[in-house]
Amino acid sequence: MATTLKQTILAAMTLLLLTGCISSLTGGAxxxxxxxxxxxxxxxxxxxxxxxxxxxxxxxxxxxxxxxxxxxxxxxxxxxxxxxxxxxxxxxxxxxxxxxxxxxxxxxxxxxxxxxxxxxxxxxxxxxxxxxxxxxxxxxxxxxxxYVDVPRMDFSIVRASDLPAEPIRAYPELIEFLADKAVSPAQYRTLGGQRFVFFAVSKDWGGPEAKMDIAVSASKTGLTGYSKETVFCPVKGMWPVAMAMGTLDPANADKPLYAKVSYRPRGGFTATKLLGVYQLAAFGK
The missing domain is CATH 3.10.450 (Nuclear Transport Factor 2; Chain: A,)
Incomplete structure (x- = not known):
């Protein structure tokens, strides 16, 4: 999966040409x-x-x-x-x-x-x-x-073939796209091998040092996993959005894989929070 992510990350980044990726907000908690x-x-x-x-x-x-x-x-x-x-x-x-x-x-x-x-x-x-x-x-x-330390977040999976031809530039546009194209958990379990895009979208705004991450791992526990190629681009510099892409076979894979969404509200020694864990393959195993 790491190879696939490296080959496709540039294409993934073009999907979310969201304006204002550098925040001008200042605030606290x-x-x-x-x-x-x-x-x-x-x-x-x-x-x-x-x-x-x-x-x-x-x-x-x-x-x-x-x-x-x-x-x-x-x-x-x-x-x-x-x-x-x-x-x-x-x-x-x-x-x-x-x-x-x-x-x-x-x-x-x-x-x-x-x-x-x-x-x-x-x-x-x-x-x-x-x-x-x-x-x-x-x-x-x-x-x-x-800003809250643990934002509310939605996790969605979309077939890479359903990515739009034009960039998504606004939060409402992104939500509309995900509502239309995201596959349900039940449907996802039945799908064969193909390329998918994983989205983590916050409903709470974050400060200028906030960072959301998607790590893919064979382990369900902990924060670690492959996340080097995760794209993070907050909408207007304030609404955290993370995205990763990879080729998976949800219905037929032999070994489980998990997506772990984590969030760090500030820089320095601020603790990273685990927002959610989502199984991506080998259901029932």
Whole structure:
């Protein structure tokens, strides 16, 4: 299989000429336990601030949303999120301190935006504010992208003969292609020898150092395997996608093979996480 991968990797790379393979995102990860979330009631101030920050982050700069005044505290705005139909779907609250005397209040948490494909974009925000009658005036606002250490991921197998002639350039286009051409697990078990392409597609965005890998191995356990030729190219530099190609005979192979999808959220000494193990050949053996 290694020889086949070496011979075909250049062809595989041309499939995903996805724009923005180098990320410009900067952000972090919040692991603290929230004091409240959208599954229960938030204070009127915390709820209003989270909603206003979510709307501005996804649509563009504004001076006011509902009863929240932004003034010059703009946070960040990624209006492409609204164009791709992301909507505010949840909040986790980490700090909630109402204004007291001359001291401003503080509301710090995480907002979640979700699109119709199930992708999630997370943001950490830290807002200080004061009340002005029935209005909430933000005096400071910081917003950064947030990333999960173990993203949700889908694994798909496609016949190499079904690869499109034209490059796939966008996440929705990739999902549509996989929905149309991926073989089901039951169907895959019955197929004879041919070339296949294996896709691992994340539904959660990753930071600039994130890396997803597909390792093929005769061992079902552990992280090791042949992964030298895996193609990794995050869509727009933020949605992790890994791909490998090889010739297999799923129905008639004598020895099992497994695809092990792993993920490293950051560089340095960050631990690699195993996201899933998928049998590729010799079913029932």
């Amino acid at each position: 919040m692991t603290a336990t929230p004091i409240a979330d959208s599954s229960g009631p938030l204070s009127p101030e915390d709820s209003a601030i989270a909603t206003a920050v979510a709307v501005q982050t996804a649509t563009g700069p504004r001076q006011r949303y509902a009863n929240v005044d932004f003034g010059s505290t703009q946070g960040i705005s990624l209006d492409w999120l609204a164009r791709e139909k992301f909507e505010f779907t949840g909040v986790k609250l980490y700090i909630s301190t109402p204004p007291r005397g001359g001291a401003p209040g503080q509301s710090m948490g995480e907002i979640e935006l979700t699109d119709p494909l199930g992708r999630k974009a997370l943001f950490l925000y830290d807002a200080t504010y004061r009340r002005e009658g029935g209005r909430i005036a933000l005096t400071a606002l910081k917003v950064i992208e947030n």
